[in-house]
Amino acid sequence: MAGPVGELEHGSLEEGPVTSARAGEPAKTSRAGRNLPAAIGVGLFLGAAVLLSLLLVRQAFIGVVAIAVAVSTWELIDALKRGAGIQVARWPVLLGGQAIVWLSWPFGRAGVLTAFAVTVLVCLLARLRGGVDGYLRDTSASVLALAYVPLFASFAAMLVLPDDGVQRVVAFLVLVISSDTGGYIAGVLFGKHPMAPVISPKKSWEGFAGSMAAGIAAGVLCLTLLLDGQWWHGALFGGALVATATLGDLLESVMKRDLGVKDMGTLLPGHGGLMDRMDSLLPSAVVSWLLLSLFLPV
Template sequence: MGGAGVSVSGEREDVPEPKSARAGRDLPAAIGVGVALGAAILVSLLTVRFVFIGIIAAAIVVGTIELAGALRRAANIRIALVPVLVGGQAMIWLAWPFGREGALTAFVLTVLACLLWRLRGGADGYLRDVGSSVFAAAYLPLFAAFAAMLVPPEDGVGRVLAFMIGVVASDTGGYIAGVLRGRHPMAPSISPKKTWEGFGGSLLAGVVAGSLTFSLMLDAQAWQGVLFGAAIVLTATLGDLMESLIKRDLGIKDMGNLLPGHGGLMDRLDSLLPSAVVSWLLLSAFVP
């Protein structure tokens, strides 16, 4: 799973890298990686769409390892990595045939496994480590399971594309408006370079994308797409801000360095994960 590789304001919240664009990143590398990720997703959807679930599962493995590594290095927090990885795969793959029941059952069993796994480490830091393990299990694989649940219906390709295009449009619109017009900080204490102008660009692009994908791909009403697009912009923005808070709390710039111009894969999943949940909820209501 991968977004456009840009934040709502179109700018990174930390120290710009050398030889980067005004957005504070290696723009050519970021665009190249974003195009490659998008092409891989599009090919999977247009050939055998269930391969997309495999892409989700692989991305969650990488993202979980990145998050666990960041927590360990920055705060000496040790999540129960094996239960979270194994349980996370169960959430995603059981969401395919069994829907919510499969994902939630796997999540509950994962929480239980995390409680038991951490027993051998003793009382010191038990609550901290278990709480972080449960957070990781919910934030990554449980949220991602809702993206997997978009695939099985006959119009699953359209559902996934509506979700992905909505997030990409939000990020791209925010990038352009933020770089060109960004003046007023949106959340200066969390992410100083995110601006209200960038958010306005995200909102405009998101609602246009939502109305078009709903009317052209899902045989739904344009007004439903407008609501969908606005909701995706909100969740993508909140997801980006939440990860900014996590990184500020840990005192790090990126979760990893896997993707040139982007940071870690977790830095691209931040807006997608909460948006997947809202996408599934709204699509289930608007296009049952």
């Protein structure tokens, strides 16, 4: 899944055409600059993995979240080191991130908060071996990596815990996908006015409008048909997730520009790294859990 703002082209304006592995031939890309066959294939594979976990045993979705957290955290740690020489406490963050996600199942918010606090303490202590130089920089980055990926993702894991957890997760994912699709189409067809030219020049206000229209429509349908909620709850839910998905996409764009990297990783053909696909999902998971808990208390 790509960012939800309707990028006019994948990557930055300064980047040249994408080339294939054969003698510098241009890869097949869409008008938006993406390798669409590869991107669609990866998107379908990821979607099938999520749906399979939900249909078999809904708690298996927590395992999918845990795997995504491990890969995305590794990519973020590598990008911080590659782009700025920042030394994140890799293994405490990776292992603590798994504890944050998995403890959300039996203990909910208490387990998540406890695992997060303990892991932060371990990161602060582990970095003492490196001496004074760069201590604040490295420990701050460790806490950022821990909060941005596993802590935010744990809210997606907690979505599946109630009896109607499958529907809650499906609503969350459908809204992010709808936001992305609406923004992508509107951005490609009508995008002329940059939304944040310094941060991400190809994200347009027209794309954002397309995201908002698609997200609100999807929110109303999901809340009324899947979760027996009120239509206006769905409208608020859809609008809020478009806003947070857009913010998440822009936040990662800021990080990548600051680090001087195009993508966080190269794992997914046509998509970059897995972390590049998590940008809009992570903050949206937090808001999804908060709003659905408010609108549909267990």
